[in-house]
Amino acid sequence: MFTFRPDDPSDDFVACFTAAGEHLASCLPPGFPYWLKRTVTPPFLEHLSFRLGNQLFFIRLEDVDRRLAMPGDRSLLDRISTGSQGHACLMPMRRGAAGWRPDLPGWGLVDAYTGLPVDPPALVSDALIEMTDWELHSMAVQVVQMQLAAECGVTSLTVQVDPKIDPSIWFEGSKGRSWIVLRASRDLEPFPARPSHILEMVRSPALRGTHGFFVGVRLSAVEQGSSAQASGAARPLWRGHALQAAWTGLQPAYLQ
Incomplete structure (x- = not known):
C-alpha cells in the first residue's frame, strides 16, 4: 500500500527543475513533445521524462556542486527506467550568477550507468516496441x-x-x-x-x-x-x- 506524504519541493529545486525543462524543450523537435513528467510535483521516481519516437527518457537532475538536495534517488530512477524499458539519464546542473543551467553541452544528458553523453534522436529507430x-x-x-x-x-x-x-x-x-x-x-x-x-x-x-x-x-x-x-x-x-x-x-x- 502507498499513501502520499510528499514534501513540497524547495524553491531552489523548482528553479533548477524549470531551467532543466526549458533547456530540454529547446532541444526537442518542433511540434514534438510528448512529456511523461514535466510538473514539479512529488512523488519523484524521476524528475523529468519524455518520449521521443519509440524511445523513453527518464532524467534525474544533479547539482554538480552538491549543495542542493534533490528529491528521490537513483534507485527510483532505476526502477522506473527498468520497468518501462527506457533510458536512465542524469542531467548535471550548475547554479551561477544568472541562475541554473546544464553543466554539459548539447542535450546536457549522460547515461546514468556509463556516464557517456546521451543524444536522444540518435537512439530513435523504426523498430516496433510493445508497451510495457x-x-x-x-x-x-x-x-x-x-x-x-x-x-x-x-x-x-x-x-x-x-x-x-x-x-x-x-x-x-x-x-x-x-x-x-x-x-x-x-x-x-x-x-x-x-x-x-x-x-x-x-x-x-x-x-x-x-x-x-x-x-x-x-x-x-x-x-x-x-x-x-x-x-x-x-x-x-x-x-x-x-x-x-x-x-x-x-x-x-x-x-x-
Missing part, C-alpha cells in the same frame, strides 16, 4: 486524469505510475480527500477486476477519513479494425502509436 506494463499503467493514469478533469472538474491531484503501488491517484473530490486504485488491461481483454487487497485498504487506519474508488481502463490500438476484433485477434500496443481508451468510471472501492 509500466507504460500501460502510466497511460491509464493519464486517461483517468483527463476524465476526472472533463467529467468531474477535478484539476488538483497527485499521481504515481508504479503499477505495483496503490493508490495511483489522490485528489480532492466532492466527498473530500479521495484516492483511486487503478488497473489497466490490453485490447480485447476484459476490464480488470478490483485487487483482492482493496478491502484492507478501505479499512486501513492510514486511509481513515478518505474516500476510495476503483477504476478499470482498457487500452486498444486505434488501427484495430472491426474485422480484427471479430476474429478475436488483438494487435499489440506499440509504443508511440495511437491508442483509444475505455474506462469503467469511478466505482466505490469496496462493493458490499
Whole structure:
C-alpha cells in the first residue's frame, strides 16, 4: 500500500527543475513533445521524462556542486527506467550568477550507468516496441486524469505510475480527500477486476477519513479494425502509436 506524504519541493529545486525543462524543450523537435513528467510535483521516481519516437527518457537532475538536495534517488530512477524499458539519464546542473543551467553541452544528458553523453534522436529507430506494463499503467493514469478533469472538474491531484503501488491517484473530490486504485488491461481483454487487497485498504487506519474508488481502463490500438476484433485477434500496443481508451468510471472501492 502507498499513501502520499510528499514534501513540497524547495524553491531552489523548482528553479533548477524549470531551467532543466526549458533547456530540454529547446532541444526537442518542433511540434514534438510528448512529456511523461514535466510538473514539479512529488512523488519523484524521476524528475523529468519524455518520449521521443519509440524511445523513453527518464532524467534525474544533479547539482554538480552538491549543495542542493534533490528529491528521490537513483534507485527510483532505476526502477522506473527498468520497468518501462527506457533510458536512465542524469542531467548535471550548475547554479551561477544568472541562475541554473546544464553543466554539459548539447542535450546536457549522460547515461546514468556509463556516464557517456546521451543524444536522444540518435537512439530513435523504426523498430516496433510493445508497451510495457509500466507504460500501460502510466497511460491509464493519464486517461483517468483527463476524465476526472472533463467529467468531474477535478484539476488538483497527485499521481504515481508504479503499477505495483496503490493508490495511483489522490485528489480532492466532492466527498473530500479521495484516492483511486487503478488497473489497466490490453485490447480485447476484459476490464480488470478490483485487487483482492482493496478491502484492507478501505479499512486501513492510514486511509481513515478518505474516500476510495476503483477504476478499470482498457487500452486498444486505434488501427484495430472491426474485422480484427471479430476474429478475436488483438494487435499489440506499440509504443508511440495511437491508442483509444475505455474506462469503467469511478466505482466505490469496496462493493458490499
